[in-house]
């Protein structure tokens with residue numbers, strides 16, 4: 044798989060392909076259907092398949108309060124797209140320039156000059172270009188003029204509803220990790236480097252690996268039973284995702300206490316934290332003693348859950 048960062052890195056050899064475009068946050072089953080359509084057509088035409096994505100995602104560029112939490116960071120998204128067998132990922136930087144690009148320029152610079160697409164797969168509700176003026180009909184008309192075909196994607200349903208990143212965020216917020224895994228095609232996890240915290244954990248007798256999160260973080264809050272993957276190992280743990288009101292935390296953190304771990308320092312390791320089961324909401328405690336008592340109870344709760352679920 045080839046990752047192309049930005050329109051300016053397109054070369055002549057990238058011309059001629061079957062492409063699709065979107066945020067692909069989560070690379071869920073709906074996305075996979077679209078990618079399967081792209082790959083099938085690419086195979087038929089003997090051309091490479093290309094997924095065009097944005098970084099940041101457009102709503103993150105516009106900012107404000109309504110920015111949805113991410114299901115996948117950029118590198119995870121690219122890894123999942125690669126696993127789906129896409130030949131190329133073209134990542135467009137969503138900035139002021141791209142934002143103000145007209146729909147006509149979008150077709151001309153990206154689809155015609157840049158990629159010379161022969162077939163374009165896109166949802167029939169897809170909007171593009173400055174102020175979202177471009178739509179499916181405009182793409183079809185451009186296709187007829189310039190000799191590329193355009194194909195709409197069918198809505199993909201599972202358990203009666205459309206599979207979408209928004210639906211999956213909602214399912215995760217309800218802590219239904221099994222349904223989320225079905226919709227995603229993978230078990231929801233957050234991956235990041237273990238960084239230094241306030242060193243309070245060890246003092247409390249409960250060391251916690253603090254995992255760096257994406258700035259548009261994670262849709263979850265609370266205490267969970269998790270599997271932590273690092274260095275090719277998978278260990279059970281208890282995880283808190285939240286603001287840590289008891290110690291006046293300022294921003295959301297994700298921290299994992301590994302049950303029965305006494306190995307090497309974890310700082311700097313890449314850790315993947317898979318969510319299995321919701322335990323409770325985060326709370327503000329009246330001091331560290333009360334917090335410590337609760338965390339000890341959480342650890343017992345999680346041990347009992349693993350024992351009953353037979354999952355560790």
Ligand SMILES: Cc1cc2nc3c(=O)[nH]c(=O)nc-3n(C[C@H](O)[C@H](O)[C@H](O)COP(=O)(O)O)c2cc1C
Nearest residue numbers: 240241242243244251281283287288289325326341
């Ligand atoms: C299982 C678990 C549950 C936690 N629950 C809460 C909570 O309800 N409220 C809170 O303020 N902090 C909670 N914490 C976070 C602790 O405040 C945190 O682990 C402690 O401050 C250590 O931070 P450090 O890793 O930066 O040293 C929890 C931590 C763990 C491991």
Ligand SMILES: Nc1ncnc2c1ncn2[C@@H]1O[C@H](COP(=O)(O)OP(=O)(O)O)[C@@H](O)[C@H]1O
Nearest residue numbers: 239240241242244245250251252301304308309
């Ligand atoms: N069972 C464990 N679970 C998580 N981290 C552990 C465990 N045992 C030792 N550690 C180490 O302790 C560190 C966390 O200790 P802590 O006092 O909470 O420091 P910090 O505030 O820097 O996270 C981890 O990054 C890891 O290197």
